[in-house]
Amino acid sequence: MLPDKDGPGVGGGHSSPGGEDLSVSLFREYLRLKTVHPDPDYGETSSSQDADIKMRLLDMCLLGLLSPICRSGTNPTLKSILLNSHTDVVPVYQEHWKYDAFSAFKDAEGNIFARGSQDMKCVTIQYIQAVRRLKAEGRKLMRTVHLMFVPDEEVGGHKGMETFVKHPEFNKLNIGFALDEGLANPGEAFTVFYGERNPWWITVHCPGSPGHGSRFVENTAAEKLRQVINSFLDFREKEKQRLNTSECFTLGDVTTVNMTMVKGGVAYNVIPADMDVSFDLRIPPKVNLQVCTLVCLYEGVFHPLQKSMNQKLTSTAENDPWWSAFSAACKAMNLTLEKEIFPAATDSRFIRAVGIPAIGFSPMNRTPILLHDHNEYLNERVFLKGISVFERLISALASVPAFPDEA
């Protein structure tokens, strides 16, 4: 996928014959690759003839998936910086899109429409182009910078980052700090994420007495189902009120509950012996998860498909060396930062779980949040600015002085 030196190169004002910045052309080329679930084609993302960035494919154990890793920088004794991005994207409802979701159409304002334009193919190309520019400028980075392109984030990361963080190859990278995806911000500011809510995907099984659909059978599955739905949706309403009535809350600070599936029944006139209802809960890091577990047990939850219990936060204290390098670089670029808890789940949760601090950051201001939505787009000027932002950030993070235990 990555072009060699005669290809799009580092961009930065260099344009193709059509007048488009070469980094934008590369971004659009990447957007056209159909790495879309449920059957993502990862094949083409796994090749590179790039002379500046050494890439290798890592066999993900028995899982048959491949993750390329690029290396740059040379000092192997200091902890490295990880620039992580996932290559997969979520499906589209093409009939609701203005343009083909995999054509990367650019309108007259420079808005590039494609699935993955915000989540998160923009960041992948921005990392690559930023690293290339640093190399082209001959900048020597003190710490090694790794780029990682992982599969399957959108379906839980089980065959991607969740497995990879436990792999000996991951350990060998000696990572000290990681950047991963964030969200767009419609205003002037940029949002950074220092933690995530815990996703719980749970199903409540509601058994009951069966019988003929013409009778008043006692203790039916539907009555139990109604109690369960009411109890979860009443809680949902309370949390929604909390979010709407307080200025200081963001989505990442409250618990969301959504009923996403209901199953049961065989015929109009047969009262079913059981029904299942499923919920997607997202629980902020400061909420007591033991209490949540007890509530769910009381409701009769069985078979949680996701039950993340990781409440680790990345330090944003002024004296934290990584955060101080990150925030100082942003300040030097006059960027205003808004610190938040990520409302959904990203691969950062696996990185934080193994003790590595991670910040979620996709440099997209003046942009509506359209990830997973119809007509997802990113403006080319915002995209290009993001490359410069990453150039400064990577340079700052790779220059964090050696810690006493690294000497």
Ligand SMILES: CSCC[C@H](NC=O)C(=O)O
């Ligand atoms: C809980 S695993 C699924 C991860 C998915 N990530 C991005 O959308 C999400 O639903 O948050």
Ligand SMILES: [Zn+2]
């Ligand atoms: Zn994503």
Ligand SMILES: [Zn+2]
């Ligand atoms: Zn996503």
